[in-house]
Amino acid sequence: MSRTIMLIPIGSGVGVTSVSLGMVRAMERHGVVVNFFKPIAQPKSGDTGPERSTTIIRNATNILPPEPFTMQYAENLISSNQTSDLLEEVVARFKTGTSEADVVVVEGLVPTIKHPFANELNYQIAKAIGAEMVFVTHPSNDSSQQLKERIEIAVSAFGGHKNTRIIGCIINKVGAPLDDQDRTRPDLTEMFEMPSSKTNTNLEVLQMFGKSPLRILGCIPWNPSLVAPRARDLAEHLDAIIINKGDMDTRRLQSVTFCARSIPNMVEHFKPGSMLVTSGDRSDVIVSACLASMNGVKIGCLLLTGNYRPEPQVMRLCERAMETTGLPIMMISTNTWQTSVRLQSFNMEIPTDDAERIELVQDYVAGHVDKHWIETLTQGSTLPRKLSPPAFRYHLTELARAVNRRIVLPEGDEPRTVKAASLCVQRGIATPILLGNPDKIQLVAEQQGVKLTEGVVIIDPVTVREKYVAPMVELRKGKGLTEVVAREQLQDNVVLGTMMLAQDEVDGLVSGAVHTTANTIRPPLQLIKTAPGANLVSSIFFMLLPDQVLVYGDCAINPDPNAEQLADIAIQSADSAAAFGIEPKVAMISYSTGSSGSGSDVEKVREATKIAQERRPDLIIDGPLQYDAAIMENVAKSKAPDSPVAGKATVFIFPDLNTGNTTYKAVQRSAELISIGPMLQGMRKPVNDLSRGALVDDIVYTIALTAIQASQQQ
Template identity: 70%
Template sequence: MSRTIMLIPIGGGVGLTTISLGMVRALERQGARAGFFKPVAQLRLGDQGPERSTAIIKNATNLTPPDPLRMHYAESLISSDQRDVLLEEVVARYQQYCSQDDVVVVEGLVPTRRSPWANRANIDIAKALDAEVVFVATPGIDDAGQLRERVEIAQSNMGGSKNKQILGVIVNKVGAPVDDQGRTRPDLSEIFEGSELQTHASTDSILKAFKHAKLPLLGCIPWTYDLIAPRVQDLVEHLRASIINEGDIKDRRLRSVTFCARSVPNMISHFKPGSLLVTSADRPDVIVSACLAAMNGVEIGALLLTGGFEPDESLMDLCKPAMDGGLPVLLVETNTWQTSLNLQAFNLEVPTDDPLRIEQVQDYTASHIDEAWIESLISGSERKRKLSPPAFRYQLTELARQANKRIVLPEGTEPRTIKAAAICAERGIARCVLIGNPEEVHKIAEQQGVTLGEGVEIIDPEQVRENYIAPMVELRKHKGLTEVVAEEQLEDEVVLGTMMLAQNEVDGLVSGAVHTTAHTIRPPLQLIKTAPGSSLVSSIFFMLLPDQVLVYGDCAINPDPTAEQLADIAIQSAESALAFGIEPKVAMISYSTGTSGTGSDVDKVRKATELAKSKRPDIVIDGPLQYDAAVMENVAKKKAPDSPVAGQATVFIFPDLNTGNTTYKAVQRSADLISIGPMLQGMRKPVNDLSRGALVEDIVYTVALTAIQSKQLD
């Protein structure tokens, strides 16, 4: 039986879509099957659809919520006294699409001048769906005490404390800058200079005010500028701007706006990463200065030229290196004053097609919703939960925080690595050590707008290299290593980082953003060696499918393992899966299932299966299995009806590197899913390799994996 939670706003501008996204993510983190339902579409003035919340949920999750009823249709039923017909249709859609979910998040209507009937409709829909109610509010210009009074009035209007269906309140946009009308006005631009932007209730004051309130506080979401940074392409669409140079228009985000009306020396301090520089097209001094800043590594968001005429071609040729480096240059017909007015009208809501920003909003909001309350919503569910991708990622970061490990990143001057280190420090995932010249590291960080806080340490290799010569000679003396050769090898930061790990100065190592797998793994194999009881080093990838996480091994290290090695890889992979919350059901993959095939390749898999079972009878292992028999229940019933693994495998062991690497990349690219790894298994200390195409988030999660591995080896 589904449990239904209806989010009902107290007033307008509470960020209802944000809370809906956060609720769904918080439920997914707990392994629940979450549902979402918006009964009636509520489009903003001028919005052509589709309905924003439903579209975002469809695009950002594996959920398929029903399309909401059109507002015009709902209003026609209400105006013709057919409210019961409206409610029946709402219930019918709910039953058709949401009845199998553990918890369904229902998003209510926002009361506006165009929809004065919204409050009444919310109450009726909540009753019709037998939904429990959670109010969503924002402080606006109220202090914490006034906010609490507003919430209690809303509770009173729905039956007061006698109504046990009202569960509590989530307060959003805490600490947001607001004008004297209580409207949220993010200080995105100098446009707002002189406006009396102010904040009222703080997180601490709200927590204190609701400590003994009639309704419990279920979430308190602080305002942050990081979640409102639009892409340059969003601004292009809003302004209907012409594109002089596309650059990184799809990836760069805007965090501030500067109107370049002063002399260049008085504006240079505003040439910052993420800044939109607005200037008249007849200001060549500003254009050249902005391009010089870009060529010096400052990742300016975009250059917006006003006035409608393109700058001189020779000037653009002079600035070509900056544009080749990714600087977007835009042109609008309006003058600077009209452009400033148009910018004020820019909608900072999350676009339906911006997956990165949606992901950030979901994770941030979910992290500020009471975890114990979310757990209580699904505690009575009898459905067996799968470890969903959001639950897996959340578990990674939580376990890494608890581990509190120190991880070395030898590629300390690589921009993605620097960003990842800052994120790890900010989230408390690990204490990262960057190897590199401190001045260069700080310069690259500043150019990217990255702040390296206390959780990031920078070690200058020139200052410490000689400290590891003697220990390295001692570790490799059986190979005849001399001090001269050791000093030469320590010029390589990966070797230096490996020695730091060997000397127990750090707890793990992550590399590979600019180095090959062999370059990353060779020094640890020589200096760290394998763990006791491990005959080899292998790897796994965590494949984040829409509804669960699977483990693939070995897809990165061993080209053609023997049956004995394949058995060890299966055992290592099962243990890794279990350590990260995945129930291991190991499928030994081959081109045939059971006894149907013959040949040396399938015989190897058959022998490996028998060896693995004899070594670890406590692990559920079966093979040989074809991939479709391992993953699809209907195929499993035909090909392997008696298998304890077929149709429900969570760990897939491939017979060789060619098969494993090809399969993981085919699945990843064809299904457009995220994979985390490779994570190395069998090392005495954790070392992990990155793909050279790794994104910043890939590095962050690999650091988290490494920290958790280190904790497990303690």
């Protein structure tokens, strides 16, 4: 039986859209079939596009929520005493648009001066659609007692404590900095910095867990990175002229500094994520900002005021910095004071096209919602569950947290790797060990705006290489390795990290952000060897489709496996899928389905299928199958109606590297989906390779995979 949860904001500025996004993500993580509904659109001043929450959900998930009614339409019916007609239409749209869901998250209206009827209408809608109500609030500057009283007043307006449909509250923005009007600070500028005592006073809200009149279903701390806009968002708000676009679409702004002082007194503000605002005729600031960028500091952007375009000779001097560092530079006509006023009116809400920020908000908020409550929402549901991408990523991080393994990262001074190491510690995924010069690693971290905590272990290779010479000679004595050659090979940090793994000083190794696949896997093949019973090393990719996760193997290691090897790859891949929560239904891919085709390539797949079935009768394996027959139910019905795999395959085994690698890249790029891998299978200890184009999150999840593999092998 499906359930409906309506989020009802208590007052304005509580961040109900962010909470809605997090609630949807929390459901997805647990494999819940979820939908979303915003009954009535409530555009804010300046909004000109479609309703924000509904559009963001559509863009960020595989959900297709029904359209909301416009505010004008709702107001016309309410003012004409036709509220009952409005409610009937809301119910009809709700039922037709969300009928296939386990849980529907409904976002209520925010009570404002323009919409004083919001609370009453929220209550009527909740009753009409049979929703359970969850209040959303923020502490403001209230003490825990004042917040308790505010929640009690809200409860009384919705039927009081006797109303069993009121099930709890979510407290958002705990610890947020506030302005003098008790509002969450609306701007980024340093002149609005609050004393630390004021920003921390509402942390008393944590005491609410003991005396809240309602069950607290989530307590979400303030996180400034959730409100960091892109440089392009500020440019659009200010109608700026772009002098150098650079990384304007991706650079995040976390602070604003007005450069009114001399350079020596401003240098400390030249830091990652800072928007530097200066008059366009301050050539000293422009050159200094470009120099800082050339030194690796990712300044958010440079904003030139007064309609002063930099002199041509200054532009020539800074040309290389603008071409190579991605520093966005923009110009506006207003003076510094007028600019500061305009910045205060900047809308800090999430743009509907900012996928990175939406993802960050969803994951962060979901991580602070009571997961035990989420699990209760679908008890008894008969709807089938798929391991969606959010559920898979959550499953990975939870498994990795539980085992807490040590993972060595040979590319220790590579910027993405440094960021990933920091994130792994923050999320408790693993203990990352960075190999590299400590001073260089710390410099890279500072340039990226990353703070490396004690949980990130840094090892200087120069200080430890010598102790691995003798063990390495012992491991390779059958190949005639000498101390001189071993010492030379250990100059390669991948070899050094592999020796640490061989000596059981770490649990796994992740490399490949700057090394080739061959550079990453050759040392482990020589020093770690294959696992007992494994005849070869193969690989899989986890393909994160919009509504489920598929496994592709082998797309990275074996160029042209024979039938025996292909059977091994199928069995390894099926076991890996099961180990990560994916029910393995293995499709042996070919250009022919069943007995419809012939040729050596098809015969190899047919023979491999037979071998794998005989070796592992417990697995569901079928082939040869064409890709469309393996994945599409309607095609499967005509091409392979009796197949236990066709139309519902979760593991796809390709006949050779050419087919597998081409298919994985074509699907990944054409569908713009995330793939995690390659994850190596068959090694005695886990070693995993990265794509050289890997993003920070790709590295984080590969580290998580490696930690889980290490736990399973031990």
